[in-house]
Amino acid sequence: MTSAKKLGAAAAVAVMGLALAGCAASAPEPVETTAAPGSVDLRMSVWTSNEDQLALFDEIAEAYKADHPEIGEITYESLPFADYNTTLTTQIAGGNAPDLAWMGDLSHDLIDADALVPLTDALKGTKGWGYDDLLGSVTAEFSADDELYAYPFSNSPFALYVNKDLLAQAGVALDDEVTWEKISELGAAVHQTTGKAGFVIRDFDYANWGQLATVWTGWGASAWSADGATCTMDSPEMVDAFTFLHDAAFVDQSMPGPGTTADFFAGDAAFTVAQVSRAALLDGSFAYDVIPLPSGPEGDYSVIGQAGVGVLSSSPHVQEATDFLAFLTDPENAEKLAQYFPPPRESLLTGEKLAENNPKLTADQLQSVVVDQLPDAVTLPNHTGPAEIKAAGKTALDAMWLADADVKAVLGATCDALTPLLAK
Amino acid sequence: MTAVETVVESRGAQAPRDLRRPFWTTRRRDQLTGYLFIAPQLAGVVLFVLVPVGLGIWYSLNEWNIFRGELTFVGGDNYAALFSDPQLPAVLGATAIFSIGIVVLNIALGLGLAVLLNRRFRGVTFFRTVFFSPVVVSVVAWTLVWGFLLQDNGGINALLAVFGIDGPNWLLSGDTAMISVIVTQVIRSVGVNMVLFLAALQGVPSELYEAARIDGAGAGRIFFRITLPLISPTLMLTAVITIVGALQAFANVAVLTGGGPGLSTTVLVYYVFQQAFEFNDIGYGSTLALMLLTFVMLLTLLQWQLRRKWVFYED
Secondary structure, three states: OOHHHHHHHHHHHHHOOOOOOOOOOOOOOOOOOOOOOOOEEEEEEEOOOOHHHHHHHHHHHHHHHHHOOOEEEEEEEEOOHHHHHHHHHHHHHOOOOOOEEEEOOOHHHHHHOOOEOOOHHHHHOOOOOOHHHEOHHHHHHHEEOOEEOOEEEEEEEEEEEEEHHHHHHOOOOOOOOOEHHHHHHHHHHHHHHHOOEEEEEOOOOOOOHHHHHHHHHHHOOOOEOOOOOOEOOOOHHHHHHHHHHHHHHHOOOOOOOOOOOOOHHHOOEEEEEEEHHHHHHOOOOOOEEEEOOOEEOOEOOOEEEEEEEEEEOOOOOHHHHHHHHHHHOOHHHHHHHOOOOOOOEHHHOOHHHHHOOOOOOOHHHHHHHHHOOHHHOEEOOOOOOHHHHHHHHHHHHHHHOOOOOOHHHHHHHHHHHHHHHHOO | OOHHHHHHHHHHHHHHHHHOOOOOOHHHHHHHHHHHHHHHHHHHHHHHHHHHHHHHHHHHOEEEEOOOOEEEEOOOHHHHHHHHOOOHHHHHHHHHHHHHHHHHHHHHHHHHHHHHOOOOOOOHHHHHHHHHHHHHOOHHHHHHHHHHHOOOOOHHHHHHHHOOOOOOOOOOOOOOHHHHHHHHHHHHHHHHHHHHHHHHHOOOOHHHHHHHHHOOOOHHHHHHHHHHHHOHHHHHHHHHHHHHHHHHOOHHHHHHOOOOOOOOOOOHHHHHHHHHHHOOOHHHHHHHHHHHHHHHHHHHHHHHHHHHHHOOOOO
16 A cells, blocks of 8 residues: 555545555465564454453463564554454554454455465464364354465354343243243243343344344254355244244343343343353352253254454565464464363363363363354354445344334345345 | 946946845735644645545545455446435435434524523522533443433333333334434533523623613513524524534434434434445445535535525624
8 A cells, every 4th residue: 555545544534434445465375484583573453352361362472482583573452342343444444454363254354355364274384283173163254265264263152141040039940941932931930020131142232133143043044045145034934033032022021122231140131142251251149050052943053153363464474474373373372272262173172171261161061062062053144244234134123123013024124135235 | 437426336236136125024924924823724624624525536436445455446336326325315314304403402402591591590600500511521421321321221211110101212213213312412512502692692782671671572572683683693603513513423323323223313424434434335435425525515505695684794
């Protein structure tokens, strides 16, 4: 990007909310760096601000620098999660892209635009890295044409958290039959008896509708076809799933209605669907359990939320950044990262190993809600243009959250809104 | 050559230099001083207004792929897209409702409060402070608090429940979301107009009121025949800044409703943000921004032209 373009982008952002961009892709060559000592500074964008996690990353960076004199500084730039995609995109547009970045649903856009460095050869070529140790089910979201573009460092399955105290207070109990119908029935009982909420789909808030994949997958539904070209929000399975959710909100009142807040971790709800990594929010103020997601009409299923880390092809230090990424994610460091992020490596996925660094959940719980779920898990809906798809879907689905909504018609309108975007 | 001739020749040689005016005349010095005074503002306007507007026009003629760094000239495609965008009519409708609601409510409430607080009574300073204080509160903090209060199980509905009223779902109902956004915005900003009107009211000569009362004029007649005409320049000023402010309001929509439910509170400036920064469609976002700029300029120009018809002293 030229200086004129950078100046233009900065000025435009200041007054008119406009930005411009520029970066070009290039694949790394697995060769030794020829950079002068201390001449390479690397910057990695992350969305965590957890001091323990950042300390671990710093520790790994220091270890890497000790063996790589060409590296000057390795810095981790914490960006707020809520604005992470927008901030990262603006940085790229302003010619200030990081060398490495965490990514979630932006990965498809980045891969599609050749903005990420292909990693497969580099990782396979790194001695002792163990590429075959990666689970196929967790690399798919960050791959294209059998090429891996981001290392899926966090693969956190969604699980059902249970507040046992609230169930006891309502005089009900959860037996071995854990189905959505049963959860709704118990949730309604808790709401009627205690005034607290039944079940909460965390982070949905009647806006982030992709989170509902943690429910509709149990009905065998999906937002779009496997190739991402056809909207399936209006399928009979999806209609059934949304009918269940609509009834839960407006008929059974087992799920808090729109505009009503209830925080499970503050003791306000009997159940919540949230990622296993959220267990850190359990403070012991009530008796709890963490179990796999309830069965739907189509049986058992599992859903994961993922985060990957990749190298931006606009980086002036692609070779060094790729080499650092290989070090950051090698078996030894992957084991360290596993104390915070469920790893993609099969060798690290045992309940006992995960429990070593997890004070909230037992080895059995981790085995059932993490290890057993990952191989067959599906991910939350992801597609190129995620922000536009999310906004269009939200706009259409707002009509769903009225007591007299026509579920089938609303889902039809949702597909009408999404279809042109899926074709982009 | 005589001595006299020598003197004359010498004067003749110096004459052009003496007759030429010095470069740094008083006028030029004054001009330079003036330019130096306006230079910082001028630089700011050029750098942060004119250059971005120029770039905005350029971007609107292009499609910019941020991730690829590709700029492709598309001519008038983005302008043509304005006519085929299925969401734009709803966005413009929401913008019109929002702007009209803000302007009418803000000016009426600001003027009403100013008239009430222009009297002498115990505690008048306290009430003036109370109504002005929201102006100094951060707009995001203000909106976040209102977001909690307006939830279905929030403070407003809890208060209504005390009186046996089942309050609506303020922010998620199509009927009440826009009203909520307008009212929270007006409560926060009405203090500015109130202060401007107060200053204007205190500038109206009291002998005019005395004369009107002696002539038997009632309160309504006095207000419409004396007060309103004399504060009309301030009314003009508040109308312009309120309309421009309404068209630029972003934070309360973004934080309170995110433009929903549906598109019912998606005002134009929020739509520009979505297109340019969330959807990364810089070209179309620029086109929408230029449309917004055109609206603001046309409305301001219209008011400026109409001022002769209703602003006192503007004949």
